[in-house]
Amino acid sequence: MSTLLVLGALALVARTGCTDNGLNPSGVSDLDYTDVELGLTPRGPRFDVAHSKNVTALVGKTAQLNCRVHDLGNRTVSWIRHRDIHLLTSGRMTYTSDQRFISVHNPHTEDWILKIRFPQRRDSGVYECQVGTTPPIGHRMYLSVVEPVTTILGGPELFINTGSTINLTCVVQHSPEPPPAIRWTHKEEEINYDSPRGGVSVITEKGETTTSHLLVQKARMADSGRYTCAPANANPISVQVHVLSGEHPAAMQHGGQLRIQYPISAAMLSIIVTLMGCYYKQDIRNIL
Known part of the structure; x- marks a missing residue:
């Protein structure tokens, strides 16, 4: 009778694959699925x-x-x-x-x-x-x-010779992203780059610092006035442009663009040079 019980137990083990050494009938160790996450996400927030x-x-x-x-x-x-x-x-x-x-x-x-x-x-x-x-x-x-900062180089006033090219450079800094658009106006009216006047164009380079160049070729008197650069995500900035018909006596020229710089200081310097010349001539006469 005991022999039959042993044989029955062995048969049950063979059918279920349960062995006391942790191996299944093929000789491979069984996995304890209670310790395997099976790709489940961790619990909790x-x-x-x-x-x-x-x-x-x-x-x-x-x-x-x-x-x-x-x-x-x-x-x-x-x-x-x-x-x-x-x-x-x-x-x-x-x-x-x-x-x-x-x-x-x-x-x-x-x-x-x-x-x-x-x-x-x-x-x-x-x-x-x-x-x-x-x-x-x-x-x-x-x-x-x-807070983005918008500037026009050379402002707030520019003096341009007739026939020269007006080159206005607008710079936008400290913007979290480049402005989607930059609007240029002249005398409060948006500039039409396809107008019959011709010779008006804009070049914009976007990046951490965005630069927009407004070019107006063969400047004429009618091109004088207030120009405004208005980025879509920053404050606008304006510059006053003066187109001159002749040479400006108290201006400095840089590539056709004129800027008055320290007119009072220049006048004082001229007076000082004149006085020094007078004293120098007087000293020469005394020596002779």
């Missing part, structure tokens, strides 16, 4: 840093810091400003008297957005998106609020 990046914004134009949190569950997302360790928002509630700060969340997404209306340069700094776990976890981002 985690930040998607690829969609939670630093932001550069323009002064006065709404800035948005995005925080994407996977597997948030029923936990709360808060925004904290590191400059003064101030709780700005928690969930969709705002906890600051500065009403420029707003928490935005669409229930169908994993994005929690801190929106800052009318940002100023003082708003630049570190902001933390924090999840209310135990202990809390957070992801920090840097907001840089910049």
Whole structure:
């Protein structure tokens, strides 16, 4: 009877592949699936840093810091400003008297957005998106609020000889992205590059520093007036152009463009040179 029980037990082992040495019938060790993650994502909230990046914004134009949190569950997302360790928002509630700060969340997404209306340069700094776990976890981002600077080289006044080429160079710096368009105007009217006058063109080079060149060939008196460079994402800047019919006695010429430089100092220098010449002549006479 005992022999039959042993044979039955061995048969059961053979059918189930269970052996006391941890090997299956083929001789390969069985896996303990309770210790294998099988590609499952980790449990608990985690930040998607690829969609939670630093932001550069323009002064006065709404800035948005995005925080994407996977597997948030029923936990709360808060925004904290590191400059003064101030709780700005928690969930969709705002906890600051500065009403420029707003928490935005669409229930169908994993994005929690801190929106800052009318940002100023003082708003630049570190902001933390924090999840209310135990202990809390957070992801920090840097907001840089910049104010683009627009300049026209050689301004605010330019003096041009008749028949020369007017070359106005507008430079846009400190812009988070190149301006999508730069508008040039003359006497408050947008310049038409296809006008019957002809000889008017613009060349724009975009990059970290964007440069736009307005070229007006064979300048004439009618080309005098106020020219304005107006980038789409920066403040406009103007220059007054004077087209001269003849030589300007107190001007310096640079490639057809004339600029008055320190007229009072030049006059004083002329007087001093004249007086020195007079004294020099008097000294010569005394010697003779």
